Amino acid sequence: MRIVFHGTNAATFEPGFAALLGAGHEVLCVPDLPATAADRHAFRSAEVIVGIRLDASHPSPDGVRLYHAPAAGVDAIDRTRLPPGTPLCCCFGHDPAIAEYVMTALLLRHVPIPDADRDLRQGKWTYWASARSALRTELGDATLGILGFGHIGKAVAARAKAFGMTVHTANRSAVATGPLVDRYFPLPELAGFMASADYVLVTLPHNAATEGFVGRDALDAMQPHGVILNVGRGPVIDETALYEALAEKRIGGAVIDTWYVYPTPSSPGPHPGRLPFHELDNCVLTPHMSGWTHGTIRRRQETMVDNIRRLSRGDTLVNVV
Numbered sequence: 001m002r003i004v005f006h007g008t009n010a011a012t013f014e015p016g017f018a019a020l021l022g023a024g025h026e027v028l029c030v031p032d033l034p035a036t037a038a039d040r041h042a043f044r045s046a047e048v049i050v051g052i053r054l055d056a057s058h059p060s061p062d063g064v065r066l067y068h069a070p071a072a073g074v075d076a077i078d079r080t081r082l083p084p085g086t087p088l089c090c091c092f093g094h095d096p097a098i099a100e101y102v103m104t105a106l107l108l109r110h111v112p113i114p115d116a117d118r119d120l121r122q123g124k125w126t127y128w129a130s131a132r133s134a135l136r137t138e139l140g141d142a143t144l145g146i147l148g149f150g151h152i153g154k155a156v157a158a159r160a161k162a163f164g165m166t167v168h169t170a171n172r173s174a175v176a177t178g179p180l181v182d183r184y185f186p187l188p189e190l191a192g193f194m195a196s197a198d199y200v201l202v203t204l205p206h207n208a209a210t211e212g213f214v215g216r217d218a219l220d221a222m223q224p225h226g227v228i229l230n231v232g233r234g235p236v237i238d239e240t241a242l243y244e245a246l247a248e249k250r251i252g253g254a255v256i257d258t259w260y261v262y263p264t265p266s267s268p269g270p271h272p273g274r275l276p277f278h279e280l281d282n283c284v285l286t287p288h289m290s291g292w293t294h295g296t297i298r299r300r301q302e303t304m305v306d307n308i309r310r311l312s313r314g315d316t317l318v319n320v321v
Contacts, residue, residue: 001025001065003308004042006051006058007032013050013070013301021305032265034059048308054081066311070300072151073233074321075206088321089307093299094291095155098231101290102156102201103163105229105255110139140164145197147214148204148232149175156201157181168196190214191221199227206233216241225252231290234259234272243275246283253282257290 003025005014011029018027028046030039032053043049043059048066053076060081061067067082069090079088108114112127119126127134143166146153157167157180169175170185170193177184185193190213194200200222204210214228214237222228228251230237239260245251259272271278277285307317 001047001308001312002042002045002063003027003048003050004046005029006034006043006049007053009052010050010070013297013304017301017305020301021308025308033057048311050304052076054078056081066307066317068304068307069321070304073205075233087317089317089319090321091300091303091319092151093303094296095151097293097296098152098290099155099159101257101286102229102231103159105284106139106142106144106160106199109227110137112136142166142198143168143196145170145193145200147171147193147200147202149181150203152203152231153201154180156203168193190218194218194221194226195223197226198223199229202228202230202232202236204232204236206235210236212236212238214238214241216245219245219251222251224250227251227253227255229255229257231257239273239275243273243277243280246277246280249282253284255284255286257286258288262288 005011005028014027014029018025021027028042030042034040034043040059043061045063046061047063048068049061049064050068050070052069052071054061054067055078058081062083064082064086067077067086067088069077069088072090072092072094074088074090077088082088116127140163144160145168146157147170149169149171153169157169160167161180166182167180168183168185169181170187170190172187174186175181175184183196185196202214204213212235216238219228219241228237228242242254246254256277260274261270261272263270272285272287277283303319307319310317
């Protein structure tokens with residue numbers, strides 16, 4: 001089959017893909033906006049397209065039999081552009097990496113190694129064990145609330161429990177309490193869930209039902225020292241409500257990895273919000289990096305290879321959206 005990796009993001013999954021898939025296939029890369037006749041032909045004739053964005057600016061993928069996102073999110077893929085009946089599949093495999101990111105962000109609020117290193121290089125023994133003022137809090141004494149209990153939520157919960165944390169979750173479908181979850185809240189009880197945790201982790205995808213789901217009322221329900229983390233999608237948390245809660249110090253802080261404004265060819269280095277989050281001293285900003293590891297690439301390549309082989313055999317595909 002002809003397999004086309006479409007765009008800069010998808011191209012990062014191409015090295016080594018042909019060897020993993022095996023002989024008998026043609027693997028090509030085309031740019032985000034296929035402009036040359038060769039690129040446009042490759043796009044139109046591809047039987048499998050790997051990409052994260054499909055809209056009216058792209059050629060019609062007339063020959064595609066499978067559109068495969070190398071990511072969990074498919075909100076930028078216009079399914080009406082696909083031939084009728086064409087399956088759209090996604091990839092996971094990012095949950096171990098994101099779980100490590102979350103635990104790092106949480107641990108750094110209790111174990112200030114970068115600050116201690118900076119001070120000691122200046123001869124300041126700020127965190128010396130002899131000083132009562134240097135006493136720290138422990139992560140294991142805190143409660144983590146996880147909004148959305150899918151692949152990411154489960155991976156984070158397992159690691160949080162290893163540190164002795166109490167774990168609450170709010171989810172569309174019921175979650176049984178047990179080794180990973182101490183308490184479950186149905187989504188209509190969002191305010192109670194937000195109030196129950198020291199940290200609230202948002203892992204929800206972005207769609208019509210989740211846009212702005214975490215709004216002012218939900219943020220106002222948080223404890224004054226509470227910290228919110230977003231590794232799902234930016235618009236799940238109302239931007240204005242989040243900015244105002246932070247700017248007015250109504251919550252303790254935020255760690256945000258998924259945003260409201262992203263780079264484009266015409267604006268390659270924007271600030272990540274329409275509001276000046278970069279000026280706040282209680283918000284940690286990272287550039288949608290939490291799941292981006294060599295392990296994520298490998299696991300997603302394996303998923304896509306498996307699905308292409310299934311397509312060749314006429315077997316049922318996995319991760320169909």
